[in-house]
Amino acid sequence: MAKMGRPRTFDRQKAVVQAMHLFWEHGYEMTSLSQLKANIGGGISTPSFYAAFGSKEELFNEAVQCYLETYACVTDSLWDDEIPPRDAVELALRRSTKMQCESGHPKGCMVSLGTMSAPTPELAHVVEPLTASRSRTLQGFVRCVERAIAMGELAKKANARSMGIAFNSFLQGISILARDGMDAADLDASITELMKLWDIEVCQPK
């Protein structure tokens, strides 16, 4: 049995992407139904919106999932054991910077900037996937340093958690700088500086 009934006038998948861009730009609560409806398929009506997505919150969840499966993958190298740990860290930083500064979508990272999207405790569950993603990214940095120590690349006395937090805090800050309009080249140069943090912990005698 194929699909029945009157067909949609808009592409549902494209609509999720358009919604993702709006939520990315303005956050959950600051994005209104009017904005969403106006930007989906060149404008849709209220009942069409609710028939297709259920509610604003459900659409947000879909938008977040869409983001996590696409743009957020720039940090996937942190969990790739095929990549040398130093390369994994540098790749995550450089790919994330490039993504956050490129045109065609809002600046910065939706996960990082989502920190301010849930002001009230009763709305915290809405952005929980974003919170979990930030926690996971921090874990990824720590994991890379731990892996390097275990491999003998970094000194045993290196503090994996502190180094991981340093890389992670730098990464989170990029979202704010990108929103403020900083060039990708400037950020890239600062990554080169930051990576020296890794190099000075490398075991000297080979």
Next chain:
Amino acid sequence: MAKMGRPRTFDRQKAVVQAMHLFWEHGYEMTSLSQLKANIGGGISTPSFYAAFGSKEELFNEAVQCYLETYACVTDSLWDDEIPPRDAVELALRRSTKMQCESGHPKGCMVSLGTMSAPTPELAHVVEPLTASRSRTLQGFVRCVERAIAMGELAKKANARSMGIAFNSFLQGISILARDGMDAADLDASITELMKLWDIEVCQPK
């Protein structure tokens, strides 16, 4: 001639502080008049609010000024030429971390988190003082590195702007980590790691 007319039932200065805490926690647009009125002097009426502060935007401006003159001073060391540049940078980072994690007020920095407070361009002017403050802090970091190079403490080949951006991005990221509930001790340890970025650029031969 002394003050005339019916006296206020609330302390205007305390009210600005309470409003600052609300704006700090939820941002400009996400803080409603109802919240402000309910939290000022144990609850005030609408006309009392407008008689005392003019409008929501004017109160926000006062709250921002209050923040900049108090909490934001944790980074003042960046412009104090009496302090050795390395100490100035480390002081700014440690004082800011301590402030952002201490109890008695919302976590994180109002200036950094204010990035998400102005979604629409027509509200950008409201948070302009916050944007300017972030720009000023970045300049402060760069200035310290430049001062160290001029003093001969850091190598001439050191990239002042890139290093400044690295310190600044790390600092901005702290707001997000603090909001996520990270301990001040963890952040402090990561500052110790980050400061190695400075030490490796120090001119070796004394």
Next chain:
DNA sequence: ATACATTTGTACCAATCGATCTAAAAGTCG
């Protein structure tokens, strides 16, 4: 052709947004 399934547009819902009007209340002055 007719029954069925789904989306569509129009109108509407209560609640809240920031802000204002009016008038009583509560002080300081002469």
Next chain:
DNA sequence: CGACTTTTAGATCGATTGGTACAAATGTAT
């Protein structure tokens, strides 16, 4: 006391918030 000044409380403003009811429109299946 009475004139003056300011703040107070209650009612209300139009606009917007997220979300529904209802019926016409448009497709597929039999």
